[in-house]
Amino acid sequence: MHKHYNGLKTAALFGVLWAVLLGLGGLIGLNTRSSAPIWIMALIGVATTAYGYWNSDKIAIRSMQAYPVTEDQAPQLYQIVRELSVRANQPMPRIYVSPTMNPNAFATGRNPRNAAVCVTEGIVQLLEARELRAVLGHELMHVYNRDILTSSVAAAVAGVITSVGQMLLFFGGDRRNSNPLAMIAMALLAPFAASLIQLAISRTREYDADEDGAQLTGDPLALASALGRIEQGVRIAPLPQDQKLVNTSHLMIANPFRGGAMTKLFATHPPMKERIARLERMAGRPLS
Numbered sequence: 001m002h003k004h005y006n007g008l009k010t011a012a013l014f015g016v017l018w019a020v021l022l023g024l025g026g027l028i029g030l031n032t033r034s035s036a037p038i039w040i041m042a043l044i045g046v047a048t049t050a051y052g053y054w055n056s057d058k059i060a061i062r063s064m065q066a067y068p069v070t071e072d073q074a075p076q077l078y079q080i081v082r083e084l085s086v087r088a089n090q091p092m093p094r095i096y097v098s099p100t101m102n103p104n105a106f107a108t109g110r111n112p113r114n115a116a117v118c119v120t121e122g123i124v125q126l127l128e129a130r131e132l133r134a135v136l137g138h139e140l141m142h143v144y145n146r147d148i149l150t151s152s153v154a155a156a157v158a159g160v161i162t163s164v165g166q167m168l169l170f171f172g173g174d175r176r177n178s179n180p181l182a183m184i185a186m187a188l189l190a191p192f193a194a195s196l197i198q199l200a201i202s203r204t205r206e207y208d209a210d211e212d213g214a215q216l217t218g219d220p221l222a223l224a225s226a227l228g229r230i231e232q233g234v235r236i237a238p239l240p241q242d243q244k245l246v247n248t249s250h251l252m253i254a255n256p257f258r259g260g261a262m263t264k265l266f267a268t269h270p271p272m273k274e275r276i277a278r279l280e281r282m283a284g285r286p287l288s
Helices: 006-032 036-063 076-089 122-125 129-144 149-167 180-217 220-236 245-249 262-263 270-284
Strands: 095-097 105-108 115-122
Touching: 036 105, 036 115, 036 245, 076 095, 076 105, 076 129, 076 180, 105 180, 105 245, 115 122, 115 129, 122 129, 122 149, 122 220, 129 220, 149 180, 149 270, 180 220, 180 270, 220 270
Parallel strands: 095 115
Antiparallel strands: 105 115
């Protein structure tokens, strides 16, 4: 596997997210003439990080209404995941299936010992065994690269920043001393900045998981083929933009929602054409 400096990326992400969170507390403190909001924001950050650390897998699986499957129920999935886990010298994760025809997959869990892999019924029906193996290789590499923990906690902290920023529009403290423009700017720009940081790092980690997953399976063209078919399948059966699904979508191998101008602008995933092109270059030849 290649070294992707994920530790440095994680530190940068958390540093900026926490800076924005404490900045919000400081802004509220200036308007209320109290240092309490800074401490409150710090406590919220600690609580959110801890909750995201221990419950990231449960939150994601619950949002997709996924159910656990046994080896008797899903022998092909178990065979593929076990083979890849052994190849990577990692423990076998739990396996879940989500009852939706949206073709997608994600992995979750704070470390390889507490990992879970979830596939939708749609992706199992859509892909051939070779393509499904490539997708599962991609998802397992997210776990091995510690991407899941970082993205889950980042999403939780970014959610807090967004909520607090929006609250500033309505609860600005002492209106006689507050700066309305500063309050509005912070309320709008804080969640925007947090989202951009999260999205930027999510995109780089998708490229990393594509590359490392292709190395794990030894079949980059299978992943390229799977990504193309998944993109077509999502157009036919997109997920509804329910907030719980939106919060989980950054974990999935492909954006599960119907595309649009704003959706593409703030997509947590890099363009599918670029991902496929990178895999083709990795294989040394085009897909077809």
